[in-house]
Amino acid sequence: MRRPVGGGDRWGRRLASPWWRGALALLAGALPALAFPEPSLWWWAYAALVPWLLLVRSAPTGRRAVLDGWLGGAGFLLAAHHWLMPSLHVFIVVLALLLGLLWAPWGWLTHRLLHGRPGSGRVAAALVVLPSAWLMAELVRSWEYLGGPWGLLGASQWQVAPALRLASVGGVWLLGFLLVMVNVAVAVLIAVARARTVALAGLTACGAAAAAAWAWVPQAKEPGTARIAVVQPGVIHGPGPRFERSAELTRQLADRHVDLVVWGESSVAQDLTTHPEVRRRLAGLSRTVGADLLVNVDARRSDRPGIYKSSVLIGPNGPTGQRYDKMRLVPFGEYVPARPLLGWATSVGKAAGEDRHRGTGPVVMNLPGSLRIGPLVCFESAFPDMSRTLAREGARMLVVQSSTSTFQGSWAPEQHASLAALRAAETWRPMVHATLTGESAVFGPRGEPVGPRMPTDAGAATVYTVPLGQGTSPYVRIGPWPVYGAMAALAVFCAAEGGRALRRRTDRPSDHGPDRRTDQPTPGRP
Structure with a gap:
């Protein structure tokens, strides 16, 4: 059986x-x-x-x-x-x-x-x-x-x-x-x-x-606060309508007494040097709100070849001259590694048709009222060393401008926003995570959430009272x-x-066996 x-x-x-x-x-x-x-x-x-x-x-x-x-x-x-x-x-x-x-x-x-x-x-x-x-x-x-x-x-x-x-x-x-x-x-x-x-x-x-x-x-010590406005236009197709919606939301911030207005990644699609009308409109928005604007320009530069993604600080008189060019680009999303070999990826997916160019170094920007911010762009908030460098160079607040609109309805927006909490806790510096389509979020210098998160179905301008961090965390001081x-x-x-x-290997017996003693009698001999 x-x-x-x-x-x-x-x-x-x-x-x-x-x-x-x-x-x-x-x-x-x-x-x-x-x-x-x-x-x-x-x-x-x-x-x-x-x-x-x-x-x-x-x-x-x-x-x-x-x-x-x-x-x-x-x-x-x-x-x-x-x-x-x-x-x-x-x-x-x-x-x-x-x-x-x-x-x-x-x-x-x-x-x-x-x-x-x-x-x-x-x-x-x-x-x-x-x-x-x-x-x-x-x-x-x-x-x-x-x-x-x-x-x-x-x-x-x-x-x-x-x-x-x-x-x-x-x-x-x-x-x-x-x-x-x-x-x-x-x-x-x-x-x-x-x-x-x-x-x-x-x-x-x-x-x-x-x-x-x-x-x-x-x-982290919290010696003061700053009022930061995050503008999230929502899912709007086309750079022109997206700019108009961002401008409309920004005008609603008048008389809100904010210290900085943050727009998301790729929120401006024209080079400000060659488009004076865009420059004038942004300066007008700064005067209306009574605060500087941090916008993100995704355009071909006029002063150097290629397309850059740049955080640009706008004051009431226009660009303040403080600019950060994104240093670490998303493989396939913003450039194709070894394009002559892997360029075929553009035909089977949404890989970048043209490579973006990289910036050369981190930048700490000075705002009116002695607030110093360290900008990052999208993917860069995943790198612990970048936020650590900005904290070591004197930034009192970290600001990341992002866009996960390509991945709406997926796990990506929430995953990306969660990284801001970790970077804030590591550096004792609050982090503002501003996106075009959500999730936008703000975390204090201990990684704690500050105010409401803006989900992917929201389009709004939200003001956060952000506690500022002071001191140097052990991680920033010592490193990884x-x-x-x-x-x-x-x-x-x-x-x-x-x-x-x-x-x-040393203790292994010899292949020829143990050595024979010379005085040992040979078989057959007396």
Whole structure:
């Protein structure tokens, strides 16, 4: 009589199938995306990697673990950036597979340290080495030419006050490191009974770090406020009608006693040098409101070749001469990398038909009343180093001008707005996130929300009373020290592994057997 196959046997056969296992790796890698907006299940980030870790741990060989790490990384990138599909079409799959390779070493290390029945020493090493390897994957993909730091695991904690306090110490990198450590500890609690004490010690260390940050890390001082107006025209097609709607909303701000009016990205489509009528209209709006305007010009420059995206400060007499040209451009959205090779992407998606040009450096602008602002444009708010540089150069407020109108109805607008909370907490500087079509939002110097957010179905001019930050956060002062610590941890681990391999090779018996003593009698001789 044939015995029925149990559920465990069925799953065992599926895990032995390379196709089933590959599909599960893609799915397991995609799960952390639920921690980001729009779902915004921030608590899920503390266990989201566990299925992926358990799958990689169970790989029969290190080579299979490398493949599971690669496919999981691709699944994560596809899930976190799925809203790019209408723009990039099939090319996003190619990019996800290429960047997913960054998690292949993480897969190998997971298998090396957690496969089988690891002892306390290997588990203790895993609690440090695996978060360090994860940070290296995030660091490399954060390079602007590889897509930038959108969807870093630590960014999922943008609305958690203790996490934001930790961000002021070590930035988004510290949050990512601790989240991966928690996930590794939970995976060990589930699968490695003999090392549960070490896992509990790791969880205790993470909790102690959060408690210490909450109790002892200083908070940003708030010595004053500024009244900032954000103009969000809403979904309006065409640069002309969009400009008119922005001007109409700005006129409504008369007698509101604001210090600055912020328009979104690409809110002006003409070069102000060659279009004096536009320049005069903007100056008139500044006089009407009684405050400077920060507009964003997306146009071909007259003083240099090419198209630039520029934050331009407008006063009652016209441009004040303070201008910031966007430095970090969106791959495929604003330029095509290696266009002679990859230019075909323009025929299958919405890739840029002509490359934008880059600015040469950050700019801190001076407003009347001694308020100093640091402008960023769209994609740049994802880069922790850019906001840190502006804070170090004296900006008391960060302002990002954005446009996510291409991705209305997707997760992108909320994801982008959430990054402003993290940048504010890291730098102790409030951040104003102004968009054309939402979501516009303002966050105080501790990452706390200020006033109402303007959703994607709104068109309005909203005034925010923004607390100003003062002082220098530990992260601004020290920099991304968790990254350097992760590099050191991996270097120590690699050196230890290399030394262990060398000792094994040295201790291996000679191929010719032990040396014979010369005084030993030869068989057959007396």
